[in-house]
Amino acid sequence: MKLLIFLFLLFSITLSQCSLSANVPADGDGVISDNEFAEFEFMDEEDPISDQQSNANYQHNEQQQKEQRNDEKIDQFNDHNSKEEQIGKRADENGAEKSARSEGDFSFLVDEEEFDEFPAKTGEEIDQTHKGEVPVNKPPKPLTFAEVPSHFRSNWSSYQVELIALLIIFVYALNYAYGKTKNHSIAHKWFMDNRERLEKQFALVGDDGTSQENMGGCLIRETDFSYSVWCTGRIGCRSMHSQIKLFKRQDLLGMVIGFVRPRPDNVVHKIDLDPDEMDSFVLIFGQRKNVQKTVKEMHDLSTYVTERKNVDKVQLPASICVFAEIAETIPAIIDASTLQFLKKCEKYVEYIHFSDQYAGAKQPDDQYVRLPETHPTLVFSYIITDDNEEGHLMDSMLLNFTFFMLDKVRRYRLSKEGKAKADKKRQNVQENFLKLTHQQRQEAAQTRREEKTRERKQRVIEEEDPDRQKRLERLEQKRDAKQKQPKMKQFKIK
Known part of the structure; x- marks a missing residue:
């Protein structure tokens, strides 16, 4: 670390000496003198010819510097304009692409009849609004009001239906x-x-x-x-x-x-x-x-x-x-x-x-x-x-x-x-009515019996226990066999 500090100081001293030597003026013969007080000696001497030359040189240098600054400003202005033109072209291209994309993707949102007084803008008008320019050769549209019909008329023929x-x-x-x-x-x-x-x-x-x-x-x-x-x-x-x-x-x-x-x-x-x-x-x-x-x-x-x-x-x-x-x-x-x-x-x-x-x-x-x-x-x-x-x-x-x-x-x-x-x-009317109602009652009873049989069979199918399911199936088979047997009356003979 100390070595670095020492080198930095040595480098700074060397630079200062170089700058002093460069600033030492030359003597009359154009030879640089090693006299330390030479600068003061030249300052004390009054040389009118050298002063005029130095003034002329100074003015010439200033004029060259001004011309150089003007050239730089012109170049910068041209570069800036070219960049703006490039940016504008890119913006136009991007705007055209976006407008084309929006027209393609969101064309279903365009409703020309939604706003009667504000028609859709063209591409040129949109570009002009983006650039902050007013449309040329197009006078502003005059403000118009919709004609509102009068509801109160003196003519009674308008109220015929009423x-x-x-x-x-x-x-x-x-x-x-x-x-x-x-x-x-x-x-x-x-x-x-x-x-x-x-x-x-x-x-x-x-x-x-x-x-x-x-x-x-x-x-x-x-x-x-x-x-x-x-x-x-x-x-x-x-x-x-x-x-x-x-x-x-x-x-x-x-x-x-x-x-x-x-x-x-x-x-x-x-x-x-x-x-x-x-x-x-x-x-x-x-x-x-x-x-x-x-x-x-x-x-x-x-x-x-x-x-x-x-x-x-x-x-x-x-x-x-x-x-x-x-x-x-x-x-x-x-x-x-x-x-x-x-x-x-x-x-x-x-x-x-x-x-x-x-x-x-x-x-x-x-x-x-x-x-x-x-x-x-x-x-x-x-x-x-x-x-x-x-x-x-x-x-x-x-x-x-x-x-x-x-x-x-x-x-x-x-x-x-x-x-x-x-x-x-x-x-006869009562008997006919009883026969009719008896037949209806029989049909209703048969319907109820069929419904009960259907419910029992459905219960057997839905039973999860296999032993119980087999037992219910046997009972159902016995019931069906009993119903199929002919009904006979038994008489005891003494």
Whole structure:
């Protein structure tokens, strides 16, 4: 380490001596003198010629140095420009490559319709924006605004659809209010006109069905076109339900259909009798169209009755037809007084239905598990007459005829032959029903047995223990063999 320091000091001293020797000025003859004070001696001497030469040399050297600096600056500027041009070319090439790559890779993101006011830029415009230059020979696009349509116009023709919709809604609401009020007035008027006659036949008229006390005079509104009156308190009669079925005047579409197929207002009296108050027979007569429709819909009529065409002795009107279970009930029920009433009120009577096996509307056969409950019932369907003096008289005649037929049916009894036929018919219906249901029950039982057998076999297959699986297989084989054996009865002979 000391050796290195010593060498460094020696080297520095040598350099300093060399520099001093180089700075020593020469004497007048151009020979360098070794005099240490020569520098001061030359400084003291005044030589005008040498001073002028030195000044000229100094100026010439400075001028050369300035020219050299200018040349260097020019070279540096040229080099810088060339480098910038190269960098710009590379940037253009890279930008072109990137734009081509982006156009190829992200072309699906380009949506020309996304911005209407900002169209896509071209390649030249992108280059000019990168270089910070403004497009040449292209004036700026003027700012435009989209034309917004005016929503508030003074011309009412623009709102034709809205006006038509409002008109339809207004007409529908007006028709609903009118139809609802009209139906209520018709039902209320019928009830008030016939209330006195009903009160003569029943102890309670117009029961609401909810109050604990006997409060009458109640007209129950079921719907806007259906009203009900409940009456009770008569010998041999459980109750009478008078249902007023009116035309759907509150429905605008129903009103339009009503002009094509008019439907009148009607009232249906359904009287439930006490057991044993009526003999065993089923009978219906009335307008042919209404009777045939009712026979198809009701369970008891479709089961027991058949059409009776040889009724010339009764001399019924041509529009009246009869469906009966037993032929002897026709002349007994449709006697001279009934025939006179039918001829007089033919257009106001829809149908009259008597049945001791009344069970309501007919249901599909597969829905019957057991025979439906039946009870003796009388049904009278009339057309409500017009609002005039003749109409009031006709309403009273129809209601009086209802109670007249009620008393007649309660008094009527079949002959022995007719009673035997009726009982046999009911027994056959019950047996046929039991056979049908027995077959259905057998099919259901067979289905259940097959399902149980399938479950047992599946349990044997899924058993993991081999010993237990073999035991279950043996039990299953024994069960199958037992089922295949013929069933024989054994008798002991003594």
